[in-house]
């Protein structure tokens with residue numbers, strides 16, 4: 001299995017267009033202490049030829065261009081066989097609309113996340129220009145199912161509801177467990193597994209089940225502290241109210257991650273305010289000391 005991080009940042013990316021926080025300013029100045037990051041998306045493959053994207057970020061075009069194995073191999077072609085959506089937040093699904101050039105797409109997600117994207121969305125019609133342009137594959141939240149590939153079934157996926165929230169633009173919807181999922185992807189050839197949970201509000205039985213025996217775990221690294229945004233005077237909502245389990249502090253996710261048996265534990269979906277973006281911050285050092293890594297664009301893992 002090859003896992004390639006196309007984008008490692010939370011919504012807005014870093015730097016974020018309207019943000020003048022210390023981190024964003026330092027990136028713009030090219031201080032070298034932290035790197036620019038695009039919005040979260042990861043590509044995964046079993047055979048190096050057929051790829052699946054985990055989430056479709058608003059920066060999908062540049063992300064595909066950034067990585068040669070995702071380039072077309074013929075006049076009209078894409079090695080991307082399918083896209084998995086872990087929730088309906090715009091940083092995870094807006095990129096679907098950018099893939100509208102009359103190419104068949106296969107999207108794997110829950111019924112709730114699908115309807116959150118399609119309901120009342122006139123822009124979605126651009127992905128319905130011809131029959132079979134976009135095929136939705138329902139993830140049933142119980143057991144494993146194959147991710148379809150042209151030739152052989154190399155990857156199977158297990159999806160489970162994990163604590164999260166409805167997207168901001170659907171706040172008038174009643175929340176539902178299937179609004180936010182984590183997934184475990186298993187390579188049937190090597191037996192290796194990747195757990196991918198970029199948005200986790202808190203610990204749960206499902207979070208433990210997905211991560212317990214995975215070889216590599218990607219986990220919600222949005223915020224270091226509960227009051228990261230309010231302490232900077234940016235909004236009033238803390239990390240937990242935004243359904244992102246902070247990494248640091250006495251009840252942070254770091255202890256949970258440290259105890260996992262995975263060979264790699266990697267934080268992803270990092271908000272631009274997060275001190276973990278700084279290569280040499282005390283927070284980054286404390287994470288590193290405990291064997292937990294911080295994702296960056298272009299990070300690649302071969303299992």
Ligand code: MLT
Pocket residue numbers: 010011089090091167168199242
């Ligand atoms: C989140 O991760 O909480 C959302 O992406 C926030 C947003 O939609 O801006």
Ligand code: MN
Pocket residue numbers: 010011089091269
């Ligand atoms: Mn997000």
Ligand code: ZN
Pocket residue numbers: 015016019020021022023024025272273
């Ligand atoms: Zn910023």
